[in-house]
Amino acid sequence: MSTxxxxxxTLAQLHAMAALDGDELRQFEAHVAAGCARCEAAMRExxxxxxxxxxxxxxxxxxxxxxxxxxxxxGASRRPRPVRFMRWAIGTAAAAVxxxxxxxxxxxxxxxxxxxxxxxxxxRVKEALARNELAxxxxxxxxxxxxxxxxxxxxxxxxxxxxxxxxxxxxxVVWHDTxxxxxxxxxxxPAPAGKAYELxxxxxxxxxxxxxxxxxxxxRATLTVPAPPPGQPVKVFAVTLxxxxxxxxxxxxxxxxxx
Amino acid sequence: MTGGGELIRRMAAGDRDAFARFxxxxxxxxxxxxxxxVRDAADAGDVVQEVFWESWQGAAxxxxxxxxxxxxxxxxxxxxxxxxxxxxxxxxxxxVAPVDExxxxxxxxxxxxxxxxxxxxxxxxxxxxxxxxxxxxxxxYYRGLTQTEIAARLAQPLGTVKTRLRLALERLREVVKPx
Numbered sequence: 400m401s402t403x404x405x406x407x408x409t410l411a412q413l414h415a416m417a418a419l420d421g422d423e424l425r426q427f428e429a430h431v432a433a434g435c436a437r438c439e440a441a442m443r444e445x446x447x448x449x450x451x452x453x454x455x456x457x458x459x460x461x462x463x464x465x466x467x468x469x470x471x472x473x474g475a476s477r478r479p480r481p482v483r484f485m486r487w488a489i490g491t492a493a494a495a496v497x498x499x500x501x502x503x504x505x506x507x508x509x510x511x512x513x514x515x516x517x518x519x520x521x522x523r524v525k526e527a528l529a530r531n532e533l534a535x536x537x538x539x540x541x542x543x544x545x546x547x548x549x550x551x552x553x554x555x556x557x558x559x560x561x562x563x564x565x566x567x568x569x570x571x572v573v574w575h576d577t578x579x580x581x582x583x584x585x586x587x588x589p590a591p592a593g594k595a596y597e598l599x600x601x602x603x604x605x606x607x608x609x610x611x612x613x614x615x616x617x618x619r620a621t622l623t624v625p626a627p628p629p630g631q632p633v634k635v636f637a638v639t640l641x642x643x644x645x646x647x648x649x650x651x652x653x654x655x656x657x658x
Numbered sequence: 659m660t661g662g663g664e665l666i667r668r669m670a671a672g673d674r675d676a677f678a679r680f681x682x683x684x685x686x687x688x689x690x691x692x693x694x695x696v697r698d699a700a701d702a703g704d705v706v707q708e709v710f711w712e713s714w715q716g717a718a719x720x721x722x723x724x725x726x727x728x729x730x731x732x733x734x735x736x737x738x739x740x741x742x743x744x745x746x747x748x749x750x751x752x753x754v755a756p757v758d759e760x761x762x763x764x765x766x767x768x769x770x771x772x773x774x775x776x777x778x779x780x781x782x783x784x785x786x787x788x789x790x791x792x793x794x795x796x797x798x799y800y801r802g803l804t805q806t807e808i809a810a811r812l813a814q815p816l817g818t819v820k821t822r823l824r825l826a827l828e829r830l831r832e833v834v835k836p837x
Binding site: 409412415419420423444449454455457458460461466468469470473 | 682684690
């Protein structure tokens, strides 16, 4: 029995020094949990030795506010209730383990979730900002080109009128025969799903595709119209309803047209 | 003088004066040990406060048959201090002072005159150990390293570390033995 027990004598000492780890720690804890007076005595003796060795150093008083704080806490606390030792020890240990595990896991999970959320939120904000910035830049460029166009004496404004498919629709094209121009439309009905409006410039016989656009929620739309081939001044502008990808020649109903 | 065990018994009954006396008797002995382990005055203060607060709350659990008041208190203090050190280490503050630093800081061997006093004898118990034993006790008791960590740190086989720890403990026991 004593030879079989021998390794545990050392383990008990090591355990009292909190130096045990790994498999040996698990083995020893299982051994003591099953009840071993010899190991408990060995641990107690080691604790006594270490305590006596540790407290033998020159005394140093901790900061005075620690005493004051403790006495205040103790003064405010209720009288501790006597509890049976084992119940107290088991309860305290179990509660401490449960609290540590639960709070650790819970806090980690919460923070990870929160961090992920924040990262996603930040990405969303960044993306929205980038979109807004791009939209603003496009808008600014558009208005700047409008101002440039209007400054040129060769620029003219062409009116487009609503056709039976959209009688209330109106539009103007600010047009320069060599630089191209800009379309401003209003009162356009929303394009059906899969459809968009397409602008056509007509110089000779065949209409030329000049861009696809969709109105915003208020029925307005703008479009930059490319310059026509040299020597082919545009005579007529027209808008038809076409498949959203655009087509090379008009197929749908005419919505707007200049005279 | 009222014994530590008697003070704890009175604390268990809710005697706040007994707690004040308990604190006054042991705080200055516990604090340097905790400070030596956690190596930060603010942390050491926190740990000391925690340890004495737990002593007040857990006084009823003290069983004199299971050990002295000093062992009861110091075991708790050392455990809390090591918990703090290990938590700091887990947080990624991986700095651990080189082994030699703690040993170099230890006072030189005592002369015969200072050994006369009880406390001096005990105080120097650690310093009187052979270097190899003092080193492992230092790493285990004051740095909170486990046996495997000590073995890795010293590049020694685990068995050697265990033997040194056991021998060191036996030497300490001889020195601090109640007379």
